[in-house]
Amino acid sequence: MKLLSYTTRYFAGLLLLALSVFTTIFYFQMLDEIYDSLDDGLQNQKILVINRAKKNPEILNKNKFEDGYYTIHKVKYEQIKEVRDIYRDTLMYMLNEKDYEPVRLLETVFEQEGNYYKLKVITSMVEEDDLIEDLLYSILFLYLGLVLCILVLNNFILKRLWKPFYSLLNKLKNFNIEKQELITFEETNIQEFKLLNKNIDRLLKKSIDSFKAQQQFIENASHELQTPLAISINKLELLAENEKLSEEQMHILATTLDNLERMTRLNKSLLLLSKIENKQFIEEENIQLSKVLDKISIEFSDLLEHKNITLNKNFESDIAIKMNKDLAIILFTNLIKNAILHSEKNSEIEVKIASNKVSISNYSTTTELNPNKLYTRFYKTGNNKNSTGLGLAIAKAITDKYALSLTYHYNKRHHFTVNFD
Secondary structure (H helix, E strand, O other): HHHHHHHHHHHHHHHHHHHHHHHHHHHHHHHHHHHHHHHHHHHHHHHHHHHHHHHHHHHHOOOOOHHOOEEEEEOHHHHHHHOOOOEEEEEEEOOOOOEEEEEEEEEEEEEOEEEEEEEEEEEEOOOOOHHHHHHHHHHHHHHHHHHHHHHHHHHHHHHOOHHHHHHHHHHOOOHHHHHHOOOOOOOOOHHHHHHHHHHHHHHHHHHHHHHHHHHHHHHHHHHHHHHHHHHHHHHHHHOOOOOOOOOOHHHHHHHHHHHHHHHHHHHHHHHHHHHHHOOOOOEEEEEEHHHHHHHHHOOHHHHHHHHHEEEEEEOOOOEEEEEEEOHHHHHHHHHHHHHOOOOOOOOOOEEEEEEEEEHHHHEOOOOOOOOOOOOOOOOOOOOOOOOOOOOOHHHHHHHHHHEEEEEEEEEEEEEEEEEEE
């Protein structure tokens, strides 16, 4: 969810809560004011009626509301000696509405010329259900109006204010440290965005410098290791041509050469793995995987013939993907080579392209591999001394680089599958 949508949702929720509380308080305060006003009016009407009765005693006989807004009944003192002014709500039939409507009623007593009278005075009042309905609609329209104002504020004003921030996010998303290009920041007058841009610029420069240093170190270390290894191997090969060496010396010499060559392969594999993880393979192109797999199968033809292994290619479809061609070759070379090295002689290996995935399966006497250690560096499952234990780790690093999925499962055959979904 976007930041503006997130804040809008919370603003709308808080606004609804605030308006609900405000409406409840306002409703009861308004009712209290209405009752106070009505009661004051009734009190004034009471005084007017009593004063009129003193001037015109005939109205003391008015005992029905049909002729006005009050009634007077003569009572005995015992009936009213403890009566005080009483205000209450009641219903009365209204001719104009042809229905019973709420009225406010004041009951009181007064004395005139030694006689006691009960006076009832009424006045129309607002219907609570109508008041609630009107107030509800008013608050609803107010709420919708305020939410609309918030949306306008977010989409036009705040969106403009947050433009440098979203621009920075987009540039960071497309930032590629391999290209070693800094980000250009938009001009802004907002202090927080200026501080953010400044710190990100500092962090990117530091990251690029660290990347350059690491890249240089890997290249220098590899070069410095490869040179003495190559010289040592060359010297030992010359020494091996010496016919004066004994059989024991030749055995020691062969073992030393074998270890040095293994170290050379290991050095190259570690360098390749470091380059992949540091994303130094920048160039990408559209490649057809069927052509890549055909090329790799031809390169392994001698090894396949030596182990009498049949490589079956089952290309139900083809997959076109944009990636570094060298990495694509390395990925499937390692997977196919791994299948060849761990396959029994006179067996079969199947390379299949189907449903946007490439699977490589082989039969081996070894049982199911440990999926938790499968892609760990230097993890070995067989007794092959020439293996560096980095082939599957390199394959996993390549698939991770392109957000692909490399999976393994065992069903009497070992299946490695690269998913391109």
